[in-house]
Amino acid sequence: MIPRHFQITIALVLLAILISGIVIIRMTHKEEALTLQAAEAGPAAPTVSGKQEHIQLLLAYDEDQALRWRPADVFLPADRNLRARETLRSVLAQYLQMPSPHPLAKGSDIKDVYFISDDTMIVDTTAQFADGHPSGILLEELTLASLIETLTANVPGISKVKFLVDGKERETLAGHADLMSFYQTAAVHELAKEFE
């Protein structure tokens, strides 16, 4: 016959083991989720080294519906592709900081850029860039004008730009701005002037 106090002690020990197990499992899941989240929110492309340059970014300001040139110090590589990508990423970085003049969704980034000819470039953005972009004609056009104008100001010789989202074509950015067509940088320049 096992004494009663011994039975109670065993039961309490088993209960403690069970509770500890549950807590450990939940903590593990939470840690995995945080790791995954961090990975998703992290840079879509590796950072690159280069010479620090003082460049101008054309940034959107929602409050007064305007685009304004702002100086920034950015590390830009000599390679034309990488230079274009880092220029675009520097614009998005401005929008992702808090407070933001033109808030974009967390995870908005440039995955890659490709020149399909000397003057024609494809920009591949992350899914978060389009999925989480605020919907509205003006908001969407400001984003695209800001990116394209900054790009052409810092990477000469680009006359056409097309955007992909996560490697695929998409009809619109967030229900309005056309992503199917190639943007003529000259036409975007005229549009941007209206907001400056």
Added chain:
Amino acid sequence: MHWSKTVAGLAVLALCCALGVSGTVPEQQLTVYTPQTTYSLPVVERGGKPYISIMNLLSPLGAPPPATKGKDWKINLSKMDIRLTDGKDKGTVNKQMIDLGGNVLLENGRFMVPMDAMLPLLGRLLNTTIDFHQPARRVFVGNTSTRFTADFKSGEQPSLVLHFSQPATRLDMSHDEDRGALSTHSSKTTLTFRKDPLVSDLKTQQFGDGAIQSLSFSEENGAAVLTITGNKHLQLTRSDDGKTFTLQPQAPEIASTPTPAQAAMPSAEGQKRTPEFFVMIDPSHGGSDRGATFGGKLVEKDITLHLARELRKELEERGISARLLRESDIDLSLDRRAEITNEQRASVYVALHAGRPGKGVRVYVPLLADAQQQPLAGRFLPWENAQSGALGRSQNVARAVSQELKKKGLIVANLGVPLRPLNNIFTPAIAVELAPEDDLQSLESQKRQTNVATAIALGIVQIRSQIGARQ
């Protein structure tokens, strides 16, 4: 025996002659009226029940090709998964069972369903009211309807004037069954409307005149029919962009050889062929595409639909016909919006939006991907640059609308943007975006919406003569 064979042979011959004299039996049709389009499909008898092809019903609604495997058929439309099986009287829509009212039939690779199955199928798919006039085989989706009033004037030149709530554009003198027909006899004039969702509570209205005695309304075989009895041939003229039909006894001299001056005058038929001026209003977004959201409950797709109805009212009050691309909360792709507008040859296209930031109203014209690209006569236009030939007129419409908005004291901005589907439309096209005023609730303010709709309508009235009729 010999005589009985002869009698039987004669009977068969008589039957054949009778059929030959009576002509072929007209094809039975079912007509579906939706806010975006109207279409008819053939109805066939199988085992005493009317049957239709499921793809004839769903294709005009944008259904992709179905996936078939043996006796099974499935399709995905508007995020709905529809499954049918040959020989079964039940189908599923998103795994929910529906009663088809009879077995599915597989004929020459086509899946046929009982006509009555159309009700639960369309009801689930379109998520709106479906009104089925069963004996006449006419289906009205989402309160689509055109009504009319009749105004009889007696006297030396009696006339019957029919006023329609929407332009009755499909009537044609060509005797084209698909487009409606006018047939005139000495005692009966029949106007058949297959493409117009004409409905009426009228059965028969008596006028008691020799030339025009009565007007009756009936529905049959997927069409609405207006029958005017009288003792003279009637002449039909259309006016008010197809919203008014005037029937008068034909003057005897019309039948005689026309003078050169008369020959130069446009005939009634010529008038009917005059292109109709109408505005295609696009309440942007809809269905699963909610557009911009404003503080949770308020969504762009609802604001645009309300504003679109308001604009249609304002245009019609000023004698301009208007059609809405959607009357209810349905999914409609950007390409489909452009296709409908181009197919119907709208005179002006106005897309309505609502969005942040800022205040007032923004009026947009298309910014083409390749502004230099001009249409070449007799050649196809690239889809992405279909607007190129109308860009100048779009800018004129935008300017006129902006001026009227400013007159109303609204803050207005004019911009050129690469906005779909404006670039895919070959008629003058603009987009109008309503921004919130001091608070988000201002977006759904009746007063503000009326103000904006009135200004847009006035701008279009002002520019109408410049735009001209449709090309």
